[in-house]
Amino acid sequence: MPSYSFVLNGKPVTVEAPADMPLLWVLRDLLHVTGPKYGCGVGVCRACTSHLDGAEIQPCVVKVKDCAGRKVTTIEGLADGDTLHPVQQAWIDCDVSQCGFCQPGQIMAAAALLKKTSEPTDADIDAIENVCRCGTYSRIREAIKKAARP
Numbered sequence: 001m002p003s004y005s006f007v008l009n010g011k012p013v014t015v016e017a018p019a020d021m022p023l024l025w026v027l028r029d030l031l032h033v034t035g036p037k038y039g040c041g042v043g044v045c046r047a048c049t050s051h052l053d054g055a056e057i058q059p060c061v062v063k064v065k066d067c068a069g070r071k072v073t074t075i076e077g078l079a080d081g082d083t084l085h086p087v088q089q090a091w092i093d094c095d096v097s098q099c100g101f102c103q104p105g106q107i108m109a110a111a112a113l114l115k116k117t118s119e120p121t122d123a124d125i126d127a128i129e130n131v132c133r134c135g136t137y138s139r140i141r142e143a144i145k146k147a148a149r150p
């Protein structure tokens with residue numbers, strides 16, 4: 001079986017896996033990283049949203065072979081040690097979570113948005129396609145705007 005090396009949340013890892021195995025299964029089943037959630041398996045619900053070289057991806061549809069030599073960041077790697085990422089802190093401050101299932105993906109999508117634009121408009125936020133089963137979209141919007149403020 002082939003092996004693939006990449007940086008996961010700042011640490012180098014190597015895994016043996018079939019080339020076409022979705023990154024989500026590598027993360028969850030082989031590397032025991034459980035922040036990215038399995039929702040739909042086709043990149044629609046976006047519960048698994050993570051970053052590949054800083055850009056938003058859905059690891060349920062990204063093959064492990066496409067990650068070789070690259071940087072993968074999940075919710076577990078977003079904070080800087082004990083210092084939460086501004087989006088994570090805003091999520092707490094705005095009491096966003098209800099059931100919490102989609103929240104890692106929501107936070108990773110928001111962090112990716114704020115990396116692209118420091119002052120997102122409502123339209124920018126509306127373009128985030130992550131599904132929240134509990135419907136906390138108004139608090140998600142509030143948290144993103146709070147995280148965008150210096």
